[in-house]
Amino acid sequence: MAKRRKGRDISGWLIVDKPAGPTSTAVVNKVRWAFDAKKAGHAGTLDPAATGLLAVALGEATKTIPYVTDADKAYRFTIRWGAATNTDDAEGEVIATADTRPTDDQIRAALPSFTGDILQVPPKFSAVKIDGERAYALARDDEKFEIAARPLHVAALQLIDRPDPDHAVLEMTCGKGGYVRSIARDLGETLGCLGHVTELRRLWSGPFDLEDAVPFTTIEDEARTEALDSRLLPVATALADLPELPCSELAAARLRNGNPAEVLSSTAEFGDTAWASHKGTPIAIGTYRAGSLHPARVLNL
Incomplete structure (x- = not known):
């Protein structure tokens, strides 16, 4: 007989403002512990270094996860020009450099090529499966492999800020399966200056907005209390579309x-x-x- 999972039968959505550091799974585990819930899951992974909206489902809300993961999402991210890394972000090793830097006008002129229905190659350090193996596992072992391009719909991609010649801040709205790191990599290659992501923050996902998010520290501070229970959004929130x-x-x-x-x-x-x-x-x-x-x-x- 299968062992019965302990915990409360509690259902709903908790929108978490994930900090840099913990994995998405670690956030889900913390939420499940804080609510003493039987079941929990999330609607869309964020890399450990990424921050922002992580929608965590409890109980019966886990059955509505696909309707959030399939929805559009928005991200704000910073690109560092002049260097490509093996992970396409600041966590990886620099594998190539360039001295040129794009102007604001050059960046804006390149963005239409990355909007609409495009084909995108996911980063080699990603959870994409290659012959049953995760790409990141193969990349860590220095295996030689290729990832096929995948269709992606990018509804919007805009230059938001230019703090200095080495950096640019962009915002993107895209559909399921989009990799911001790939956008930074490919945009850098198109502009001839190379690039990688240094900061990434998810702003909204489907019906959920960062304005409704709970700080990660609050989860532990209010664990096993009515105050935390009161922060749950109804299961039906995920079905708004x-x-x-x-x-x-x-x-x-x-x-x-x-x-x-x-x-x-x-x-x-x-x-x-x-x-x-x-x-x-x-x-x-x-x-x-x-x-x-x-x-x-x-x-x-």
């Missing part, structure tokens, strides 16, 4: 058993991913077809 379909009590019972049920809709179209609610409580997420929701995930709230 999907149509909400109210349903009757009878339909809610059918959906909870995994069966299609009739729902009310004024916004959903045939084939849309949507979620059903009863008296404001999320019941299930699924596909809307001809007046009914066909559930893919049932929420036990």
Whole structure:
């Protein structure tokens, strides 16, 4: 018999302002401990050196993680011109240098090539799998390998500040699977000056904004208290970009058993991913077809 996981049945989202240093997994583990929760996960990894918004799901909220990871995200980051590193950030070893520095106008002129639907090669020090192995593991062992380019939609990429000739601050809004480090690397190569990321901060992710984030230190300060419990956002917050379909009590019972049920809709179209609610409580997420929701995930709230 499998060992039963200890902890509370508590569900919701905690938006954390991650500091530089801990891994995303370490933040999730701290949150789970602080709430004494049975289950926790996050919606989108941040590198240890990165800061900013990390959305942590507890309990039934973990079933809504895909709808956050699939959403657009925004980042502010600083590029250091004049050097390429093996990790494409300041944590790695310098592998090439250049004396030239771009002007503001040259940077702005290059940005349209990195917006819209582009192909991007992830950094070699990344979690991308190559023949079943993580790329970063192969890179640490000095293995020779190539990573195929992947499609990415970049909705916006702007030059925000230029502190000095060696640095530029940019903001990017992109879809799932984007690597800021790759943008810095490729932009540096395009401008002929090389470049790597020195600072990276996530500003928002899907429906979650950094303004709603809890400082990492607060998690430990308020651990196992009602004050921390009160900071949880509802499970349905993650579903803000999907149509909400109210349903009757009878339909809610059918959906909870995994069966299609009739729902009310004024916004959903045939084939849309949507979620059903009863008296404001999320019941299930699924596909809307001809007046009914066909559930893919049932929420036990």
